[in-house]
Amino acid sequence: VETKVRHEEPLAPRTTMRAGGAARIYAEPAGETDLRALLREARARALDVFLLGRGSNLIVPDEGVDGLVISLAHPAWQAFEPRGDGGIWAGAGVRLKNLCGLAAKAGLGGFEFLDGIPGNLGGALRMNAGAMGAWTFDVVERVRLMTRDGEVREVPRAELHTGYRHCAELRDGGIALGALLRPSAARPAEDIARQLDAYRDKRRESQPREPSAGCIFKNPEGAAAGRLIDECGLKGECVGGAEVSAVHANFIVNRGGATATDIIELARIVRVRVAEKTGVTLEPEVIL
Ligand code: FAD
Ligand code: EPU
Known part of the structure; x- marks a missing residue:
């Protein structure tokens, strides 16, 4: 599948709020090379660049977005690779629910708190999304990111400035491409399933x-x-x-x-x- 580029793409269906206008230009790059090329073109045309995850923490203005909206929805960003040593490499486009499900299948617990958050990994890193007393960065070892100049870096968690609903490097232009995740520990599948049920019940009652x-x-x-x-x-x-x-x-x-x-x-x-x-x-x- 190649990089997709569209003009005047409605964004409301791409947000959980189901509101807001269209993107002047909308693109789904097929990998890092194409993402870099899009950033270069946007710079040459003086277009503002916005990242869109699953649109679950966004209000898109009714007048739309006058710039380039980039979504990492292409399969190139959906990697999920357990490393054997307990680490998992995951692409920024992976849905949190899938991340949690795939990890559970591999006998890896520690992602259960992310199950009910309707975003993808990129959005969760940008927001340091959290629930049930845990944070995204609790399970992150390092983040692979691209700067607006197209430079790719892998940054260990200790060098990133994170806090409540916040990661400074990703707020200030860094684009999360993926992350090496390290969940707490191997857990029996029944424990993970029980934890997921408890969290789902809590959310169903309170949200x-x-x-x-x-x-x-x-x-x-x-x-x-x-x-x-x-x-x-x-x-x-x-x-x-x-x-x-x-x-x-x-x-x-x-x-x-x-x-x-x-x-x-x-x-x-x-x-x-x-x-x-x-x-x-x-x-x-x-x-x-
Ligand atoms: P988006 O909403 O698409 O984007 C959010 C921000 O991240 C934007 O600034 C965007 O530009 C930026 N961004 C997206 N992808 C990237 C990337 N690859 N690199 C750099 N920046 C990027 N949040 C919680 O923390 N805890 C909760 O318990 C929770 N519960 C929710 C329940 C419901 C029903 C809903 C609708 C939302 C909830 N949220 C919660 C909010 C939201 O789901 C999270 O903030 C989530 O992490 C956003 O991910 P997203 O992919 O939808 O990002
Ligand atoms: N409360 C009320 N009335 C309400 C809602 C809540 O009195 O209408 C009270 C509750 O009874 C409780 C307290 O407020 O005593 C806190 O409520 P809750 O347990 O629902 O958690 P929260 O602090 O409102 C936070 C996150 C949620 C996350 C939950 C569960 C923020 C802003 N919100 O909610 O995250 O799902 O904890 O961990 O930090 C989000 O960020 O979008 C989000 C949904």
């Missing part, structure tokens, strides 16, 4: 099923944004098709037909009301 981008705001130090928003009585608050979820107040859900403008306006209202009532200014987690 909505409608289209969303996960939590809209980061949790402030020592508090839960969802609890603050809930305590301000904002569950059920709507703008157009966007609604503060009745299940979890830090999720804005698309009840059908929500525009990005609806969602952003609702998030703004939530932020203002919470600040007025509690004095806490919530910081967005989703990328606008």
Whole structure:
């Protein structure tokens, strides 16, 4: 399969929020050489470059993205290679659910916390996605990344600046190509399955099923944004098709037909009301 390039590609279907406009140019490079060529061309044409994973932490603006949107959806980025010493090489395009499933099949535990996060490995590295008390970088040994100049480097975890929902090198232009992962330890398959069931139950009880981008705001130090928003009585608050979820107040859900403008306006209202009532200014987690 060759590198795919399209113009005016609608992005809403490529996001879990199901909202937003089109990419001026959308490309799925077939490997590192083609990715480098795309970056070079974008630079020559002064186009801004954006990475798209599975679009589960994004609000794409209604007017679309005026630039080049790159997705690592091509099979070239789907590698999953257990190394025999407990390490696993995985491509940035691998879905977290598949990563967890394939590892479990190989008798490797430690990825269960990632199972319910609807992103791919690249997006999880960029966000240092986390759940159930664990973080993506807990299981990362090194990241293979490409700079915007097309240079490829493998960077050990200790040299990367990571924190809550954050990896500085990937925020500031680095493109995650893949990572060497090292899960906690070999675990009996039944233990892994039991852990997965428990996590799935917890999510089913506490998070909505409608289209969303996960939590809209980061949790402030020592508090839960969802609890603050809930305590301000904002569950059920709507703008157009966007609604503060009745299940979890830090999720804005698309009840059908929500525009990005609806969602952003609702998030703004939530932020203002919470600040007025509690004095806490919530910081967005989703990328606008
Ligand atoms: P995208 O949303 O496509 O992109 C996110 C950011 O990463 C963007 O800035 C993008 O440019 C950048 N990016 C994507 N790929 C690359 C790459 N290869 N290199 C560099 N940058 C890249 N998050 C959690 O942390 N914990 C949760 O428990 C959780 N639960 C969720 C539940 C639901 C129902 C939903 C909808 C979302 C949830 N999220 C959660 C948010 C989201 O799934 C995570 O942030 C996820 O890691 C995003 O991955 P993605 O592939 O969808 O990235
Ligand atoms: N709460 C309420 N009302 C609500 C929602 C939550 O009172 O409407 C209370 C809960 O009762 C609980 C506390 O707030 O006491 C925390 O809630 P929860 O356990 O659901 O976790 P969270 O802090 O809201 C975080 C992550 C989630 C992740 C879960 C599970 C953030 C911003 N969110 O949620 O990640 O799935 O923990 O580990 O850090 C995401 O980042 O997109 C995301 C979904």
